[in-house]
Amino acid sequence: MANGITTAIVLRWLERYAGILAEKKDHLTALDSAIGDADHGANMHRGFQAVLAKAPALEDKHLGEVFKVTAMTLISTVGGASGPLYGTFFLQAGAGLAGRPALSPQEFAASLERGVAGVIQRGKAALGDKTMVDVLEPAIAALRKAADAGELTPSSLAEVAAHAEECAKATIPLLARKGRASYLGERSRGHQDPGATSAAYLFTALAETFSLQTPKL
Amino acid sequence: MANGITTAIVLRWLERYAGILAEKKDHLTALDSAIGDADHGANMHRGFQAVLAKAPALEDKHLGEVFKVTAMTLISTVGGASGPLYGTFFLQAGAGLAGRPALSPQEFAASLERGVAGVIQRGKAALGDKTMVDVLEPAIAALRKAADAGELTPSSLAEVAAHAEECAKATIPLLARKGRASYLGERSRGHQDPGATSAAYLFTALAETFSLQTPKL
Amino acid sequence: MKKLINAPENVVEESMAGLAAAYRQVLTAHFGPNFLRRVDAPVNGKVSVISGGGSGHEPLHGGFVGRGMLDAACPGAVFTSPTPDQMLAATEAVHGGRGVLHIVKNYTGDVMNFEMAAELARAQGIEVEAVVINDDVAVKDSLYTAGRRGVGTTVLAEKICGAAAEEGQSLEQLAALCRKVNAAGRSMGMALTSCTVPHAGKPTFELATDEMEMGIGIHGEPGRERMKLRRADEVTDLLLQPVLDDLALGSGSEVLLFVNGMGGTPLLELFIIYRRAQELLQERGISVARNLVGPYITSLEMAGASITLLRLDDELKHFWDAPVWTPALRWGI
């Protein structure tokens, strides 16, 4: 393992994610039009543009600070259901990381596991409820597996991203039980969950970050 | 000349006119949509349905009464610009006809001439202003000619009706100077005036009344 | 046609019945002929103020019946002037002995029908004065038109004259006041969409998704000019400029700024218009001393807005501020 998951890598990851959201915001909004209120793309885009604006000032900060600023920025700019949930994800992911300049793959996996646990605690969604949890939980489990195998490579992360995308697609037939889509009852089936989709992009962004910058760590 | 223009004939005329309006109300409203407020068909239909309801009670009334009841019914049911104008038309047409069971062709023409004079006095429209006057005046002039020639026949009245229709069509290129169409300025050109069109139907109805009932008088 | 109605021919009566049921303390509906009147009319010793016009402009006029505003309102069919028998019956019903003011919007039909009603009322010994409101600067008042239309200023005239009547002004004074309001008020409107007259069943006109109509009236009719859609601030300037020019308002003058919704435009958007309008007036040194924002004189579900400016003085401010209690305007009571 080189020097692990550093602040620089996390910032590139967040920047790449912001880039994907900018590209995909209309798609996310279209998904949210079918079973929600047509704002998920705009919400996420607004939030990560704000994170992007803060990134330069974080270059020399420890990971606890990076995750916390990201979390607080999302909480105060995204709004809706996704704001507190993604905010909580990064807040919990950063808990206990004060002073840490880098994480090992296992530590990184543990950090994201804390994140998803925070999302579940806040939103009370279970697997299969057709929410972002349906992607976050299995994708992070896959990431943990790769980390436990010793290293995170562009190819192992590409597999995690592919799995995340599959999980997002797998929300299509589900009946929504949480969030606004649940109001639709049976009519929520047949549509991909917007939050699950934006969650999958997190792992696409991560894989792209690694394949661009860090062949192996 | 048989027994002239009787109450029975006038009532058949009004009934026939109500029938045409019922058929053509959507067309009149479509014309009024282009350069007005999309109500001329409904207005005229409502008014002449009310006249129709009064007709049975008028069978044994003199022409003064027939015209007056028609006028008052229109005034209190049509509304808009066409209500007072058609109302005035019949009110003036019936002026001085108290006690008269029938009119000669010339008397009938004179009655309608009084009618159109009333319309002009009320509405202040001149020929060429793109209103019902553009049909009423020339069509009644043609009727007068036929009457002065001695008789009103189905064929002479068919000619009057054809002339009225031409006059209605001739409003298409005109610039509206009265009524709601005048607000459109140059944009009023290229559309047939709804009131001119409903006025033309008066003469269609008259011709049909004669061809159905009275081969010659 | 998508409307919450039962049948086109029942729209006006059923809506009147609903209005009267909801505001039993304020007004009463009379059917055959149709009019709405103040529940306490005739108010003795007060000049009565009556207006009316086609339906489809709600809350105008029925929503302005009540203390401090109209004594009666006569609704016609949708976009169709009411008939003289309505105005005559309303006039008789609310006449309190000191005469009746008819506030008439300048449309051929309204003017003729109100004229006939006034003649009939006068024949019965009721003093009637009619004032015609013609404030729409989109239409030039010339030999080639039926004159400027009556639009937004009508609402303001009804409020102000209603208050003056409540304070005991004579018919002559009220008619003069109404003419003064009319002379001091100007409006201009625009539309993003047409509307559908229930009887017609389809939109009066069609607009492409990137077009708007400038210089519309309040009858769902096309306007003076079709233009490419612009930003709200530019639309506001296009509406306000001709109004300012026509009123020849100089720096230091005081106005009432009325931003009106045509029916289908959300309040969210009306306040964006209001923001720019008051900013522009401020730039010109004109002070917005009073205002009104909302859908008060509408064209069914049309999306669009109009702006009315009323030049103010102490008298007009006094009557504007006076208490009013109607379905659509209420303060001080």
Place this chain on the structure above:
Amino acid sequence: MKKLINAPENVVEESMAGLAAAYRQVLTAHFGPNFLRRVDAPVNGKVSVISGGGSGHEPLHGGFVGRGMLDAACPGAVFTSPTPDQMLAATEAVHGGRGVLHIVKNYTGDVMNFEMAAELARAQGIEVEAVVINDDVAVKDSLYTAGRRGVGTTVLAEKICGAAAEEGQSLEQLAALCRKVNAAGRSMGMALTSCTVPHAGKPTFELATDEMEMGIGIHGEPGRERMKLRRADEVTDLLLQPVLDDLALGSGSEVLLFVNGMGGTPLLELFIIYRRAQELLQERGISVARNLVGPYITSLEMAGASITLLRLDDELKHFWDAPVWTPALRWGI
């Protein structure tokens, strides 16, 4: 997309600025974080009442800020719950020393964002009680949903709790009163058309010309069921019946009947709905002691309507009748 806006990202701020400019006597806008507050807040010795939610529901909530109703309102982006920093800043700004009531509509986002704000405010020593409104009978409150949505009853809760706060009730009393209102109120809504979120640029859903959505909320979302369009009276019955069933109202009870427009539905039509609704209630022996008719909790330009019934008692009538002066509701002042 046809809207009178400048840019989707400026809609909320520009509209807030317009509202604040138009109602300078009543409220003030604060930007970054965004909230609207009573011009005279904090009112010493009074519990403060705050609400908020996504924009696009105007006049809710900003139009209900003022004497006798809300002390502050926090508007989010269109259809997006506001963020905790807004509610925190508003809470701090209007806190008069006796605690703050948060009135929250039951949506996952609203609930979570308000919860976070309440935690932060409490950490600063401000007493906060939050009451969640969930009155929409279209959604079953079950393990399989996020619970009933908060819709029309929110307006009534804001009025009633605002009045009680004005009369000096404690935070505890106000929270209990708000829960009582929530327990006594039920709503159901329908749509004839969708609406267009400015950022999305096109309608959230499409409906055929002969279809309607039953059981919609207020976010332009599809409803529980798509049905063939029906007559207004039938639509009214379809809205009212489940509300009546859920409230289990018996003959002799008194209600407030609130017929709400979704934004694009003319008043003309709302009164047709009102007429049928009060007739049906009358048939059941239920007395309509108070009412409200108009677009008060909307979904942008959506055409449609909702009906809310609130079971009344003397206490609720008293607070409903109490004076109020906000942009959208005003009486007694």
